[in-house]
Amino acid sequence: MGRDGAPAIEHLLKSGDIDFTATPRHANILLVAGRTRESDQPYLDRLHDQMPHPRATFWWGDAHSDDIDEARRSASADDPVAPLRALYRKLIGGSYASETHRLSDEPPAPWRGRGDHGQGGEGMMGGVPYGRMMPMPPTPDIRDGLALDVYRTQVGPFMPYWPAGLILEVTFQGDVIQSAEVVQPPYPPRDIDREPFDRLLHEQTPLAQIERTRATHHLACIARVLSLVELPTLSRRAQIVAARIRANETVAIGPLRKAAARAGLMAAIKPGLGRIDDDLACELGGPVRRAAGHVLDSRNDDPTYTRLGFTPVTQKQSDCQARVAQWFDEAEQALALASAAPHILIAQGQLAEPPWALRAPPLDYRVTELLPGLEWSEALLVLNSFDSAALCRMAPLETP
Structure with missing residues (x-):
């Protein structure tokens, strides 16, 4: 959901003619409603590549690119239910080609195994002979005192129950938030x-x-x-x-x-x-x-x-x-x-x-x-x- 996409999605949810899934893993069509920022494109691509084949992207709004064919777009004033259902039938029937990966199929943190069989090796956990200790934090958890591993990740901008457009860099310790920084703001009001x-x-x-x-x-x-x-x-x-x-x-x-x-x-x-x-x-x-x-x-x-x-x-x-x-x-x-x-x-x-x-x-x-x-x-x-x-x-x- 991009900027000003909320009313359109609310209307589509009310119709009951389209099934929405909780995760990209169970979807065949990525529906993009409203305008998105150029900086949000990598996050959109990441969502797209999590969908199984056959898959396609449908753009609902007035800010899409001209190179998108008619089967995969609809103006913001139009009801997208019919073209969405038609696109789904073509995908499942094989008459519409499934979209390829947008991102390179490589792990974000390549494995650097140095052991005899590609395992960690010296200086890494599980290496020779026992590897190093886990990267535990220097201070205990700020709430319950447990010394758990620290994990830092970016959250947003397209997630269920999340303000559309907002990207936070969050540091977790267990399931408790230690700190958060704003990377991108949410989209303005509708x-x-x-x-x-x-x-x-x-x-x-x-x-x-x-x-x-x-x-x-x-x-x-x-x-x-x-x-x-x-x-x-x-x-x-x-x-x-x-x-x-x-x-x-x-x-x-x-x-x-x-x-x-x-x-x-x-x-x-x-x-x-x-x-x-x-x-x-x-x-x-x-x-x-x-x-x-x-x-x-x-x-x-x-x-x-x-x-x-x-x-x-x-x-x-x-x-x-x-x-x-x-x-x-x-x-x-x-x-x-x-x-x-x-x-x-x-x-x-x-x-x-x-x-x-x-x-x-x-x-x-x-x-x-x-x-x-x-x-x-x-x-x-x-x-x-x-x-x-x-x-x-x-x-x-x-x-x-």
């Missing part, structure tokens, strides 16, 4: 969510449209968390609810929230996980700030919202649980406002609180300060408790 807020700068905009966009943005964030805690059915349900709201249907979020509570959504997120300090919460703004207990919302100063009796909702804990609860609360409140004012227009140039965290200015790599000491599953929950605007501010922003 253009589809910005549209009504950008339009407000130039013309009157229906309040209901703005609030529906807020609700769909928050539901997309909630769907990621539900999928991450292994509640895929509820995640799919959240995506469907978001699509219905975007289509101006009347739908309630309450039943989804109750179902998530019964399924143990909050029980799967440890209290206190991902707690941030007041300074960072205020710098990020938006739902993140209100999840820390700050009643700051530009809608407070709008007479239209005042007449509707609007009051910001807040949490107190400023952790992952609080941010998820804030998304639910604000999404429900947004639909209530849209229902109460279906025909009211907000004046041109009027400030309207966006659904995401503030977009500028960037912060100093604060995302990496939240991860040391966390297990991998905990780190994923922390990252997914922020929207893409917040993550962009906690990592260096890319040039559009």
Whole structure:
């Protein structure tokens, strides 16, 4: 999924006409939705080469190369289901040639065996007579005191439950993160969510449209968390609810929230996980700030919202649980406002609180300060408790 590819993928998931696999090893078609950076190409090639034969790449968007044939591309405005199914039938039937490796078929760290039979040899583990000791760290694990091997690797930019575009260089000790550095930032927030807020700068905009966009943005964030805690059915349900709201249907979020509570959504997120300090919460703004207990919302100063009796909702804990609860609360409140004012227009140039965290200015790599000491599953929950605007501010922003 590239930049601005999320809405397209959400639509495709909702259709149910295409089977998505958890890993490249079980796929025959690599679907690339949206724009990718030139620097991301090696990572895309690595994903491609993990797919078994027969295999092909399908580009869904408007930024693909002209040398890609018609069978393997679709414009962003088109539905790709039919061409995807046609390409799959051709691949399986043998009428479409399987794509070759894009990367050289060589190990990233070539074996340098020096023993009689190609084994390690002197100076290496397993060498003559017993090799050297394992490369243990000079200090114990920062959390549980166990002296385990240190492993350093790059994570991202295309992974399940991972912010699209984000690449971190992470040092693990066992399953605990010791340190992390930003290599590439995540892709900026989705253009589809910005549209009504950008339009407000130039013309009157229906309040209901703005609030529906807020609700769909928050539901997309909630769907990621539900999928991450292994509640895929509820995640799919959240995506469907978001699509219905975007289509101006009347739908309630309450039943989804109750179902998530019964399924143990909050029980799967440890209290206190991902707690941030007041300074960072205020710098990020938006739902993140209100999840820390700050009643700051530009809608407070709008007479239209005042007449509707609007009051910001807040949490107190400023952790992952609080941010998820804030998304639910604000999404429900947004639909209530849209229902109460279906025909009211907000004046041109009027400030309207966006659904995401503030977009500028960037912060100093604060995302990496939240991860040391966390297990991998905990780190994923922390990252997914922020929207893409917040993550962009906690990592260096890319040039559009």
